[in-house]
Amino acid sequence: MAVDVRHASQAFLLEGQPLPVLDNVSLNVKPGEFVALLGPSGCGKSTLLRLLAGLDAPTGGTLTGDGAPIDAPDPSRVLVFQDPTLYPWRTVKANVALGLEARGILKREGHRVQQAIDLVGLTGFETAYPHQLSGGMSQRVALARALVNDPRLLLLDEPLGKLDSLTRLSMQAELVRLWQRSGLTAILVTHDVEEALILAQRVIIFSPRPARITAELIVDRPYPRHRDDPELVALRREALGLLGLAD
Amino acid sequence: MSGAVIAGGLGDAASTRPGPWFGGVVAGLAWLAAAAITSLAPDEIEVGRTQELAAFALLLGASLVVAGLAAPLLGQLGQRLRTLGPWLTVLGLALIGWELLTAKLAILPLPFFASPQGLLEVYLEDWPRLGESVLRSLWLLLTGYAIGAAAGFVAGVALGWSKAIGYWVHPVLRLVGPLPATAWLPIAFFAFPSSGSASTFLVALATWFPVTVLTWSGVAGVNRAYYDIARTLGASQTFLVLKVAIPAALPQVFVGLFMGLGASFSVLVVAEMLGVKAGLGWYLQWAQGWAAYGNMYAALLVMALMCSTLVTLLFKGRDRVLAWQKGTVRW
Incomplete structure (x- = not known):
């Protein structure tokens, strides 16, 4: 499913004050692509997924799936939660x-x-x-x-976040296999840099709240990927730098 | 942990115990002693049915001794009996003590304390009236409870689900619910055409309140993510209520049903004492009026067995419906 997000914004009311969580986010995902949304915890990435699933409506901007506006949940776009x-x-x-x-x-x-x-x-x-x-x-x-x-769009909200590290590794490999076999479009929210690089073709990096897109990394490596691949190691360093965590 | 952990029976330690059941023999001897004391020691007060009681104790004692010696041959039944040994022994000894305190030595004052044979006499001679009372009470209890539980369940789901219904029903619930159902007695017997329907109403009311509140809190407390999941998968509102909210709230509903059952027992007794001309509550009142304390104790014992059985049935139902739950309260 082709996904088009244009100038999407979202704010919640917290004690009467609007709290912006998404700020003018635009994003384009091609059918069959695997995109990872990477950013610090609580930055609003999951909010974007809820908008894409149709569970919430944005306060500004438009979201479309295959050209049709997303305004309600639909079984063609399914969400897998952290729990x-x-x-x-x-x-x-x-x-x-x-x-x-x-x-x-x-x-x-x-x-x-x-x-x-x-x-x-x-x-x-x-x-x-x-x-x-x-x-x-x-x-x-x-x-x-x-x-x-x-589904034609699989929205993954840190689905491996609570698993132990060994299970996590094997599930990452399985996710890649599932995605390759089914040919569906996948959008993964994560705060694990390595996971994003192992799984996705493109990694979108978000700023802290309110979430704004700050950078985009293309991961042009064949699957299955290995953690010690020098190019992935270089990309990891770059991503950490963009997140302000370079050593 | 990997793989399904499906708990089997209890360990093997308990199931491989060959040889006779000594606990059973001891219990049997206790009951034989009770039989001997009942039959041979002279009665200090005038009581009937002494020999019948002795015969009953003798029969039970002899069976226990035989069962104890033959336990290895009894298979499953023998295994289940083993855990009862200590209780059976204590009951036999308690019968001896009770017998000595009342019939044999007359230490406890008459007529307030009945002797064991006095109780037995009630069961043997007054069973038609007592049996009818049990049936009447059961009928009143079950109809009232069923009406109250059904109304409470529907009200609870509606309260938990709909804001509009909550707006209107919640204040009524808060005002009327905590009022003891028995406080409605005067109005109920005035407003309803018969005392039977008034009593049914009171039992239903007593059941209704806890079932409503707990169903409501169960539905309101359902994990929001359950709804999100179902909605993304294309669920309708009806599906969300019937297949998500209600099953998720069922553990709470059963707590409400349990509390409602307890409340209905107390209302049952009061309603029968005041308005109805049959039933265990009425029987108690009648026995007390005639100072027939033996009858009173006999009715109390029957009532305890009835209530306990009903609670057991409720829990059995729960275990069946909520088999997916683990680690819940046992009865």
Whole structure:
């Protein structure tokens, strides 16, 4: 899905005072591209994702997906949160089936549920409840729940942020494989420089709140990428410098 | 942690204990002793049914001794009996103490303290009236509770979901809810055509308040992210209420149902004492009026068993519906 963000601004009311979180952000994402939004914690990147998902409306500017304005949530644009937020009363299978059930097409399209579970490597855990799963497995279920809807835009809000470092590494590799196989457009919010460079073709760097785009890095390296790739190391140094963290 | 952790049964330690069940033999001996004392020692006061009580204790004691010796042959049942040993022993000893204090030595004053055989006499002779009272009470309780719980659930969901409904219902709830349902007694018996319907109303009212408040707080406290997830996946408002808000609030709803059940018990007794001509509350009142304290204790015991059974059933239902929860309060 081609995504076009023009002069988007967003402000929240905090004790009666408007608190700007997004300031005149313009962004263009080509279909099939993997873009990472990198910036300090709490800078407003997640707000941009909520706007793209259609969960909130911007206070200024326009957002379009494939030319159509984004003004409400739609299953073609799905959001994966930092917390898996699985429904604890549903089994893995029922959690993944949520989107199809909500749209009333579970009977017709039910076979996609098993496909999505297989895709994220959770075959055999269909009847488990969320409290029986580890953090990494829960996040995989959340991914499957998003992918089962056949989205064209995958919005990832620090989906690996709460995982232990080993699980994180393997999930990063899996995300790349999933994206390559499906050909969907992906926008990832993260504050982990390395993660952005390993996953994305383009890294957009944001300023502290209110978020403004300060720079853009093109990561023109083949997948799968390696952390010790000298070009990635150089880009990492550059990104840290842009974030004001150079040593 | 990786992989699903599905808890099996308890450890194996408890399930592989061969040999006789000595706890059962001890309990059996306690009951045999109770039988001997009941049957052989002379009654100090005039009571009936002494020999029936002795026969009952003898039968139970003998069965326990046999079960204790034959435990390895009883399989599953034998295993489940083992944990009961200490309780059965203490109950047997308690019967001896009770028997000595009342019938045999007459230390406790009559008529306020009934003897064990006195209680047995009530059950054997007055069971038609007592049984009818139980059935009437159960019917009143179940209809009132069902109405109150259903109304409370609907009200709670509406309050938690709709701001407009909350605006109108919340003040009423705050004013009327904390009032003890029994305070409505005079109005209820005046406003309703029959004392039965008035009592049903009172039981329903007592149940309604806690169910409403807890359902409401359950629905209002649902993790906002659950709604975001469902909305991005294309859920309608109906779906959000029925498939997200209500299931997420169910643990709270059950707390409300539990508290409502407790409240309904107390209202039941009061309503029956004042307005109805049958039921356990009425039976208690009637027994007290005739100074038939044996009947009173007998009715109290039946009532305790009834209430406890109802709570157990509620918790069984909860365990079934909320099997996905872990680490909740046990009953």
